[in-house]
Amino acid sequence: MVSCFKEAMLFETLPSGDVRCGVCARRCVIAPDQTGFCRVRKNVGGVLYTLNYGYVSSEAIDPVEKKPLFHFLPGTTTYSLGTFGCNFSCRHCQNHKISMPGESVYNAMSTESGLSRFGEVVTPDEVVQRALLLDTKSVSFTYNEPAVWFEFIYDTAAAAKENGLYVILVTNGYMTPEALETIAPYVDAYRVDLKSFSDDFYSDICAAHLKPVLNSILKAKELGLHIEIVTLVIPGQNDTVEEAESASSWIVQNIGAETPVHLNAFFPHHQMENVMKTSDSVLEKLRTVYMNAGLDYVYIGNTISEYQNTFCPQCQALLVSRVYTFGESIDLEKDDDGFLCAVCGCRIPIICPGDIDF
Structure with missing residues (x-):
């Protein structure tokens, strides 16, 4: 069986024998024989290992617009794939079965046994050859958070670029500056979630914080990546005019009026099954706020709308x-x-x- 164990990138071994991971903004300090928040990066004898290298939970051929990316390679398809694990624990997660899959999957990864029950292990070259065979123009790392698959994505993205493919990250925006700098030469598009413009939302709903997300978007801009921003609008959580004014103003001032922004409808899911679907009228009201802030391209998604x-x-x-x-x-x-x-x-x-x- 192909091993999913691989020495990680961007970590520091501390005098105590703990390791500090440098891929995600959590910068987890991980004790020997323990994993970080994402559950897929483990301290083995003072060395950080990734447990999911090449381990695919999901794959598909998608229109690139489904990511959603509306200003990048329009009309083309992308080879989409993801693994298990996440550095967030969003209460509304649409892919929680792979981002937070449960102990059976984590145990299988930890022991390098039983993985075939849950997914497939592939090499970077196999990913590239599939994308070429399927006549896609790009490879998208999506479905779960790409940061927790960093080493495999780095190797695959480098191979993809050598073969004329474009590379897309669909991310929650929690990579560290050094992680983004490391992988940016092999990435073309950074499709990032700005889940809210409230730190309280990030803390309560995602077990995370807002500032690292904003910093990552700024870093992606500095590195010259194509950026499109998505906000899933959740009734009663992040749907106020005041928050929309703050978010849209920040985007215009820091990323640019030409930045495509997608305001997507929420559907009840995971731990927020009792929250209603976002109404079209709310989405259109918030779109008006974003447009009035000076943004040129504000889209409405997850519902039928002329603003697609x-x-x-x-x-x-x-x-x-x-x-x-x-x-x-x-x-x-x-x-x-x-x-x-x-x-x-x-x-x-x-x-x-x-x-x-x-």
Whole structure:
């Protein structure tokens, strides 16, 4: 059986024999024979090991718009895959069966036995070959938090870039600056959750904090990654106008008015099954707040809405029409510097290299 044990990157061995992990903003100090918060990184004799290297819990071919990414490789498919474990414990998690899978999975990883009952172990080269065989243009690390799979993602992303594939991280934004700097040369798009603009929300709902997320978004911007931001709007939790004003103002001032933002509808799930679905009227009200703050591209997702489409921020012409996040029609002109509105010539920040037709 292929081993999922691999010496981790970015850790420090302390004089006590504990290790400090440097991949995620928690910076867990882990005692011998123990794991960190994510349960998939273990101190073995003063050396940090990842327990899930190459261990795939889920995979699929998705339209890239499903991530959601609306301004990156539109109309293409992406090979999506994820593992087990997470550095958050969100009460509303949509993928809790793999992000917080239970003791049977953690025990199997810890002992290197029984893994085939729960998933498949692959190599970076196998991931790349699957993506190429399936004629996708990118590889997306998604479904659970990529930070807890850091070593495998690093190796796979490097191999993907060598083979002309683009690399996408779908993340909660809790990587450390040094982790982002390490992996950024092999990553193209950083699709990040801004779950709330309240530290109380992060603490109560996710067992985390807001500031490291904001810092990671700033770092991704500094490193030149394509950024799209998603907020899952949960009734009674993060749906106030005041919070929307704070979040949208911060994005405009720090990341830029051209940053695509997705306001997605919440559906009852996991430990928040008694919370109602987000209404379309609330989503549209908050979208207006974001637009009034100066953002050019604010989308509504997880529900049928005309605001899944891309409109020119200057003349309001319909540029990209979507149905259930699938690109249906694209009306853009192209020059040497990128894309333009076909009606007024406004520059549109969509990334789609010349070797990809749409």
